[in-house]
Structure formats: structure tokens, C-alpha cells
Amino acid sequence: MAETYGYIRVSSTDQNESRQRITLEQQGIPSARIFMDKMSGKDFQRPQYQAMLKRLRPGDQLCVTSIDRLGRNYEEILEQWRVLTKEKRVDILVLDMPLLDTRRDKNLLGTFIADLVLQVLSFVAQNERENIRSRQAQGIAAAKQRGVRFGREVKPLPENFLENRDLWLDGRISGLEAARRCRMPSSTFYRKAGSLREDSANVV
Incomplete structure (x- = not known):
């Protein structure tokens, strides 16, 4: 049936x-x-x-x-x-x-x-x-032009970050110790330190 x-x-x-x-x-x-x-x-x-x-x-x-x-x-x-x-x-x-x-x-x-x-x-x-997607993309682009930021807010680096990064680069402390002093995960410390080195190299 x-x-x-x-x-x-x-x-x-x-x-x-x-x-x-x-x-x-x-x-x-x-x-x-x-x-x-x-x-x-x-x-x-x-x-x-x-x-x-x-x-x-x-x-x-x-x-x-x-x-x-x-x-x-x-x-x-x-x-x-x-x-x-x-x-x-x-x-x-x-x-x-x-x-x-x-x-x-x-x-x-x-x-x-x-x-x-x-x-x-x-x-x-x-x-x-497809029109909805296009309108969304246009809206995001227009918002970015107005200075609207999307995604997670970037936290500022600790005040002692550069000091401890330099100590680590000079081999005077370990990366784990530098991260501990900056009160951040070691993976975050290495990533931030690496990105700053890349930025400095690009400026040069």
C-alpha cells in the first residue's frame, strides 16, 4: 500500500x-x-x-x-x-x-x-x-572600511614581553621561563615572539 x-x-x-x-x-x-x-x-x-x-x-x-x-x-x-x-x-x-x-x-x-x-x-x-552571500560580503567589506573589526579582540602584549623576549633570544633564559614571566602559554609566547621578528625583518 x-x-x-x-x-x-x-x-x-x-x-x-x-x-x-x-x-x-x-x-x-x-x-x-x-x-x-x-x-x-x-x-x-x-x-x-x-x-x-x-x-x-x-x-x-x-x-x-x-x-x-x-x-x-x-x-x-x-x-x-x-x-x-x-x-x-x-x-x-x-x-x-x-x-x-x-x-x-x-x-x-x-x-x-x-x-x-x-x-x-x-x-x-x-x-x-547567492545574493544573500553577496550582500553579506559587501556588508562586511563596508564595515571594515568604517573601521569595524571582526573576530576576537587582540589582547595587548604584557609590558615585560619585549624585555623577556630579548633575554630569551640572547639565551639568558629559556622560552618556558620567558612565557612564565609574561604569564602566557609558551605556545603563545613563541608565536608572538616569532611574529614580531618577522615584522622587524619586513621593516628592514
């Missing part, structure tokens, strides 16, 4: 999947057949999606609330659509886009229309993803 499955995807653990779950349950899909991943849609290497693939049988139906819940990579979506409909021979229903319902119009024209709509929507989803 054919079964109907639902798939939910949210991009991170702090996003709420309730809206998607309620929508799928309103389609009569029991919670035991609803699979959910909380991770990026850049590819389909997701634990619950892969587990669902193993459950699907010919004639089953997969429901998603929108095409971007299935994924966000244009080529990956098209390839996965082919796997589902051609290899797995399951039907797909995208709830917010009735044209993407492989149960209806299974003739050549219906298949052509569904494939065309899928390609357009998949392209739009990926294009928006």
Missing part, C-alpha cells in the same frame, strides 16, 4: 519547524512518517533525508511545504527530483506550488510543465542564496 511521507528542513537549530509540521499534519501525514533535518540545504547529505529515501517505495508520495525546504542548490534539487521521480518512482507534492504535483497530468505536457516550473523555482532559490 502506498504511503505519504513529509519532509521538513530548517536551516539551523534555532529555527522553529512548527509551521511546516502543522501544514504536513493537516495533509493527514502521521508524525512517524515526517522526517526533519536541522541543517543547511546546500546538499542532500542530511541524515533524516537519507533515512527517508530508504523508506520510500514506488507509488509513495513525498510532501514538502515549499521547494526551498527540499534544498537550495539548483543542480542538486534537479538531480534529487530525478532520483525521486525516476529511480524511486515516487510522487512529489510541493504544497505552496500546485503545479509541482506529479500526481496530476502525468502526460508529456504535464511532465514538461512541472519540470519547467521546477527549474525556474530551483534557479530562483539558488540565486537568492
Whole structure:
């Protein structure tokens, strides 16, 4: 007997999947057949999606609330659509886009229309993803020009750092002793001392 499955995807653990779950349950899909991943849609290497693939049988139906819940990579979506409909021979229903319902119009024209709509929507989803990345990069660049600094704040060197670094370079104390006097891990002391030597060499 054919079964109907639902798939939910949210991009991170702090996003709420309730809206998607309620929508799928309103389609009569029991919670035991609803699979959910909380991770990026850049590819389909997701634990619950892969587990669902193993459950699907010919004639089953997969429901998603929108095409971007299935994924966000244009080529990956098209390839996965082919796997589902051609290899797995399951039907797909995208709830917010009735044209993407492989149960209806299974003739050549219906298949052509569904494939065309899928390609357009998949392209739009990926294009928006790339636009978001571009806007983020532009925002970071603009912030850096304004003097905004990103990442951890660089702590100032201890006042006695140069003195103890010179003693170490002269062989008068060990690196461990110099680090102890500066109250910093030895690895940090060696890194800072090395970077200062490189800076001095570049200046010369």
C-alpha cells in the first residue's frame, strides 16, 4: 500500500519547524512518517533525508511545504527530483506550488510543465542564496572600511614581553621561563615572539 511521507528542513537549530509540521499534519501525514533535518540545504547529505529515501517505495508520495525546504542548490534539487521521480518512482507534492504535483497530468505536457516550473523555482532559490552571500560580503567589506573589526579582540602584549623576549633570544633564559614571566602559554609566547621578528625583518 502506498504511503505519504513529509519532509521538513530548517536551516539551523534555532529555527522553529512548527509551521511546516502543522501544514504536513493537516495533509493527514502521521508524525512517524515526517522526517526533519536541522541543517543547511546546500546538499542532500542530511541524515533524516537519507533515512527517508530508504523508506520510500514506488507509488509513495513525498510532501514538502515549499521547494526551498527540499534544498537550495539548483543542480542538486534537479538531480534529487530525478532520483525521486525516476529511480524511486515516487510522487512529489510541493504544497505552496500546485503545479509541482506529479500526481496530476502525468502526460508529456504535464511532465514538461512541472519540470519547467521546477527549474525556474530551483534557479530562483539558488540565486537568492547567492545574493544573500553577496550582500553579506559587501556588508562586511563596508564595515571594515568604517573601521569595524571582526573576530576576537587582540589582547595587548604584557609590558615585560619585549624585555623577556630579548633575554630569551640572547639565551639568558629559556622560552618556558620567558612565557612564565609574561604569564602566557609558551605556545603563545613563541608565536608572538616569532611574529614580531618577522615584522622587524619586513621593516628592514
